[in-house]
Amino acid sequence: MRDVAIVAFAQAPLEQEPGQTETLMLLPTITEALTTVGLTRRDVGFTCSGSADYLTGGTFTFVQMLEAAGAWPPISESHVEMDGAWALYEAWVRLQHGDVDVALVFASGRATAGASLRETLTFQLDPYYLAPIGADYVSLAALQAQAVLEHTGRTEKDLAQIVAQRRRDAAGNPHAAVSGDVGVDELLRNDYVVAPLRTHDIGPAVDGAAAVVLVAGDRAREVCDRPAWIAGIDHRADPHYPGVRDLAQSRSTAVAGARAGVADGGVEVAELTAVCSPEEIVLAEALGLDDSVTINPSGGALVANPVMVTGLVRIGEAFRQVHDHGRRRVLGHASSGPCLQQNLVCVLEGRDA
Amino acid sequence: MWKLEFPYRRSVGPVIGAFLTGLRDRRVIGVRTAGGRVMVPPFEYDPETGEPASEMVDVASAGVVERAAWVPEPLRTHPLDRPFAWALVRLDGADTALLHAFDCGSADRATAGTRVRIRWRAETVGHLSDIECFEPEPA
Amino acid sequence: MTDPVQFMSHHTAVEYAVPEPSRLGVHFAEQLARARIIGHKCPQCGKVYVPPRGYCPLCVVETTAANEVEIADRGVITTFSVITPLQYQGQKETEDYVQATLLLDGSDTTLMVTGLEGIAIADVRTGLRVEAVWAPEGERGSVSTGIRGVGLGDAVKSWRPTGEPDVSRDALAEHIL
Numbered sequence: 297m298r299d300v301a302i303v304a305f306a307q308a309p310l311e312q313e314p315g316q317t318e319t320l321m322l323l324p325t326i327t328e329a330l331t332t333v334g335l336t337r338r339d340v341g342f343t344c345s346g347s348a349d350y351l352t353g354g355t356f357t358f359v360q361m362l363e364a365a366g367a368w369p370p371i372s373e374s375h376v377e378m379d380g381a382w383a384l385y386e387a388w389v390r391l392q393h394g395d396v397d398v399a400l401v402f403a404s405g406r407a408t409a410g411a412s413l414r415e416t417l418t419f420q421l422d423p424y425y426l427a428p429i430g431a432d433y434v435s436l437a438a439l440q441a442q443a444v445l446e447h448t449g450r451t452e453k454d455l456a457q458i459v460a461q462r463r464r465d466a467a468g469n470p471h472a473a474v475s476g477d478v479g480v481d482e483l484l485r486n487d488y489v490v491a492p493l494r495t496h497d498i499g500p501a502v503d504g505a506a507a508v509v510l511v512a513g514d515r516a517r518e519v520c521d522r523p524a525w526i527a528g529i530d531h532r533a534d535p536h537y538p539g540v541r542d543l544a545q546s547r548s549t550a551v552a553g554a555r556a557g558v559a560d561g562g563v564e565v566a567e568l569t570a571v572c573s574p575e576e577i578v579l580a581e582a583l584g585l586d587d588s589v590t591i592n593p594s595g596g597a598l599v600a601n602p603v604m605v606t607g608l609v610r611i612g613e614a615f616r617q618v619h620d621h622g623r624r625r626v627l628g629h630a631s632s633g634p635c636l637q638q639n640l641v642c643v644l645e646g647r648d649a
Numbered sequence: 650m651w652k653l654e655f656p657y658r659r660s661v662g663p664v665i666g667a668f669l670t671g672l673r674d675r676r677v678i679g680v681r682t683a684g685g686r687v688m689v690p691p692f693e694y695d696p697e698t699g700e701p702a703s704e705m706v707d708v709a710s711a712g713v714v715e716r717a718a719w720v721p722e723p724l725r726t727h728p729l730d731r732p733f734a735w736a737l738v739r740l741d742g743a744d745t746a747l748l749h750a751f752d753c754g755s756a757d758r759a760t761a762g763t764r765v766r767i768r769w770r771a772e773t774v775g776h777l778s779d780i781e782c783f784e785p786e787p788a
Numbered sequence: 789m790t791d792p793v794q795f796m797s798h799h800t801a802v803e804y805a806v807p808e809p810s811r812l813g814v815h816f817a818e819q820l821a822r823a824r825i826i827g828h829k830c831p832q833c834g835k836v837y838v839p840p841r842g843y844c845p846l847c848v849v850e851t852t853a854a855n856e857v858e859i860a861d862r863g864v865i866t867t868f869s870v871i872t873p874l875q876y877q878g879q880k881e882t883e884d885y886v887q888a889t890l891l892l893d894g895s896d897t898t899l900m901v902t903g904l905e906g907i908a909i910a911d912v913r914t915g916l917r918v919e920a921v922w923a924p925e926g927e928r929g930s931v932s933t934g935i936r937g938v939g940l941g942d943a944v945k946s947w948r949p950t951g952e953p954d955v956s957r958d959a960l961a962e963h964i965l
Contacts, residue, residue, distance in 0.1 A: 315810035320842055323850060337848060353653045353804045363845040411650055411803035415726055419800065423657070424665050425690050428777050428798055430726030431748060435735050438718035439748075446761070490735070491719040491756060535696035539737050539746035540688065543716070650803045657798040669793040775793035 300391050301516040301523030302644065304332040305612035308404075308505035310471055310600070318347075318357070318404040321505040322364035326402055329507040333519040337366040341396025343373035344387040346380035346403040348604050350416055353409070361404060372396075379403065379569075380608030381630030381640050384508060388529055391512045398515070404505035405604035413501045413603065421634060422536055433634060434498055434572070438490035440543040440635040441574040445492065447544035448577060452492045455573040456483040459496045459598055466595025471609070473500040473600040497573040497598075504602025506609050524618035524644040527625070528556035531640035538635050549582035549629070549639040556641040558583055558627055563643065565590045565617045565626040567610035571597045575636055579629060583641070593617070607631065611642050618646035664693045667705045673775035677767070679708045679743050689743035690777075708742035711766035711786050715739050715746045717759040728782055734759035738783055750782040758785070812842050815853075817931045820943035823922050825859040827895055828852075838895040861944075862919035863892035864955045866964050868912055886912050890939075890947065891963045898963060901939040903946035915954035918947040 306329040308321040330336060343365050347358045358375050365371065374390075376382045380403025387399035410416040414432035421427045445451065460480050466472035478496075486494045516523040532548035532555075535541050553559075566589050570576040576598075580591060592598075594613040597606050607630020614628035623646055630640040661669055664680055668691050671678035680691030681704040688695075688702065695702050716737040723730055728750040736751035736759070752768065753759050765783040773779035809817070816839050819826045828840035828851035835844060838859050843850045868888035873881035886909055889898040904912060905921065922928070922944055929942035 313811055315808035315813060317810065317842075320810075320850070323843055323848065327848070350802070352807075353651075353802060363843070364848070366845075366848040368846050409804050409807070411805065412724065414724060416802050418726065419802065423659060423798060424661065424669075424796060425777060426748065427800070428796075429728050429749060430724060431735070432724060432726070435718060435720065435727075439716050439735055439737060442716050442718055442761070488719065488721055488756075491721075491759070537690075537692070537696075537745075537748075539690075539748055540692075540696050651806055652801055652803050654799070654801045657800060659796050659798060661794060661796050665796075666793050669796060673793060776796060 298392050298394060298512050299516075299525060300388050300510055300512045301520070301525045302508055302611070302615040303511045303516055303520035303523050304329040304509040305615045306332070306507050307471055307609060307612065310473065310502060312503065318406060318505060319361050319364045321503070322361055322402055322404050322507070325505050326364055326400065326507045329509050330400070333509060333511075335398060335509065335519060337400075339398050340400045341372065342387060342390045342399045343371055344375065344383040344390070344399065344401050345373070346376045346378050346383040346604055346608065347405055348377055350419055351405050351407055351409055351603060365400060365402065379604050379606060379630050379632055380506065381611055381628075381642070382531065382632070384510070384608060384611060384642070385529060385531060385640060387510050388526060391510060397512045399510040400507065401510060401608065402505070402507040403605040403608045405602055406503040407501040407601070407603035408503050425537060426634070434493060435490045436538055436634040437498070437572040437575070438493045439538060440578070441492050441497075441572065443543035444574040444577050450577060453480060453484060455492065455497055456480045458573045458576055459483060462592055462595045462598045465593050466599040469594050469599065471600055472595045473502050475595060475599055493572060499571045499597040499599065499601035501601050501603055504600070504605040504609070506602075506605050506612055508608060508612055508615070520619070522619050522622075522646055524615040525647060526642060527645045528558075528643040529641070530555035531638065533633070533638040534636070536633065536637055543635050544578065546578050546582040546636045546639060549579055549636065549641065552639050552641040553583040556627070556643045558641065558643055561625050563589055563625050563627045564623050565593060565614065566629065567592055567594060567596065567613045567617075567627070568629045569597050569607045569610050569631040571601050571606065571631075573598060575631070578636060583627070583629070607640065614642070614644050618644050622646065662693065664691050664703060664705070667691070669775040669777075672777070672779040673773045675710070675769050675773060675779075677708050677710055677740055678705050680704060681706050686744045687742060688745045689740055689747050706742070708740045710740065711764065712738050712740035712743065714751065714761050714763045714765055716761055717751060717753070717763070719756040719759040721756070728778065733782065736765065736783055738765055749780055752782045752784050810842070812840055814931060816840065817929060817941070820940055821928045821931055823861070823925075823928070823943075825861055825892065825940070826856050827859050828855045829857045831855055835896040836894060837897050838892060838899065857894065859895050860893035861922070862917065862950060863890050863895070864960065865889070865912065865914060865916040865918060866891050866898055866960050867914055870909055884909060888912065889965055890918065891960065896963065898965060899939050901947055904948070905946040906948040913954070914957060914960065917950045917952040917955065919950045920944040921946045921948055
């Protein structure tokens with residue numbers, strides 16, 4: 297396999313001008329990511345992006361967003377109707393071919409455009425058995441939460457403690473929609489949205505955009521002082537329908553983690569896409585993460601959920617742990633579908649020269 | 650606000666079609682996998698092995714709640730317009746759970762282990778909503 | 789009923805907020821209310837975009853108020869289609885009409901416009917010079933919602949031939965769409 301590294305990561309600011317388009321959120325974000333490593337759009341050999349038209353109700357909207365990547369003269373690009381983490385996977389695969397060295401990955405989404413994100417996301421579900429009864433992602437996450445609490449013996453207070461900790465972790469994160477000190481008892485006084493989940497157990501949906509630059513081989517060392525090498529990357533899916541699997545486990549995460557080589561050296565930090573608090577428990581168990589692992593130092597998806605970007609941001613935050621904080625082995629995780637149906641695990645290594 | 654509408658009309662095939670036909674007749678039909686597992690609702694393939702599944706079997710209209718989650722404020726797209734619980738119900742004779750609304754009345758009655766039965770809609774057409782919801786099985 | 793169920797109906801509906809207009813969109817509409825058409829000229833390649841998008845897609849640089857230029861309210865039809873309206877649910881048109889791309893003097897991008905007046909459909913042609921028939925002051929569309937829909941919204945009611953000589957096709961080769 298060809299060595300590929302993440303060399304740059306940029307995220308659009310949370311505060312945007314009124315009526316800002318996704319294209320204009322992406323343009324400076326992509327420029328920032330490339331400029332950090334002294335590259336321009338002309339240096340990019342392959343571009344891949346992630347987004348979902350359903351968030352804004354526009355057809356093929358990602359085609360317009362390509363203008364932020366610079367699509368003239370014509371570029372080699374691909375798109376996934378998924379979180380940008382899967383666009384990163386595709387870019388990694390493309391770089392394995394050996395003929396191009398630089399890939400640009402980006403993702404965007406305006407999750408606040410729809411009247412109800414819960415209703416909108418229901419359209420990604422089984423059209424015979426789930427969508428017609430309006431089984432939304434929060435309701436499904438609540439069923440998983442019930443399974444997790446029973447399986448592990450944890451309580452709603454434990455969930456609130458996870459939330460409180462993530463908000464504290466997010467204090468220095470300018471991309472967090474919520475952060476700071478909040479008491480567990482105060483959180484528990486709030487009403488359920490769907491039991492046992494309360495509003496704070498669900499990451500707030502926000503608009504967002506992010507970009508990542510991948511470089512293969514020695515070129516990565518030329519442009520970046522401490523590349524985050526992709527030591528392993530894999531994604532797997534569980535069956536879609538929640539009634540055919542044990543919601544307290546995530547077998548697809550366990551398999552993806554094993555294939556990505558999480559256990560071959562362990563990880564110091566794990567950025568996990570847990571949009572609902574009980575998901576952190578399921579994921580940590582599936583990945584075999586013990587107390588020595590720092591989970592979601594950015595605050596994770598519980599402090600901001602830029603739908604379609606969240607997973608890519610987790611991988612970007614994992615990159616920052618290697619590049620900015622000198623970590624040696626970390627992982628970024630992304631998820632898609634009901635009750636952690638599909639999971640992607642990316643193990644990053646910082647290698648001393 | 651502006652609204653995007655799609656009037657879908659989907660073909661259902663022999664397996665899902667058999668299930669929906671059963672619902673229209675107020676019967677619940679599942680499918681048995683090669684490994685002997687009865688799936689309700691039925692799928693065309695065994696999710697564990699990928700093997701096609703086509704042996705249709707009758708299961709009961711009553712069963713046990715495996716998982717329940719109370720909804721204090723339903724969305725307009727939910728099956729009921731009053732507080733209810735989502736429930737994963739394993740009907741007698743089935744090895745997987747069916748998701749639907751459970752009209753249990755209060756949060757403390759949304760408990761795993763409760764025996765429930767289907768409350769059928771007055772007019773059935775061959776759709777998942779022929780099941781109006783689950784209700785507690787009388788003792 | 790004994791026939792097996794073969795189809796399932798699913799009427800789906802998703803609601804979205806009407807997008808807030810951008811600052812640039814509101815500014816463009818404010819200028820139209822004053823019968824002014826503005827564009828942005830890319831500081832790198834010099835191409836002029838009407839309406840202005842806030843960036844040049846060829847150079848991938850942002851454009852700002854510093855790059856604003858004024859555009860004439862006349863130009864040339866680069867290409868067109870004669871639309872025979874299908875009577876689908878919601879269709880408001882009943883008669884054939886022309887949908888044309890219009891290159892305003894000073895612009896490098898075309899506008900899609902409908903509403904040509906003073907000319908028979910059969911006489912519409914590539915190269916035809918037209919000018920704006922502005923709506924009366926105060927009736928030029930809503931500034932707060934920016935421009936929605938085709939062309940310049942409600943600000944320009946229609947376009948009419950100026951009587952000037954046609955522009956040759958060769959001169960329009962780079963600007964058909």
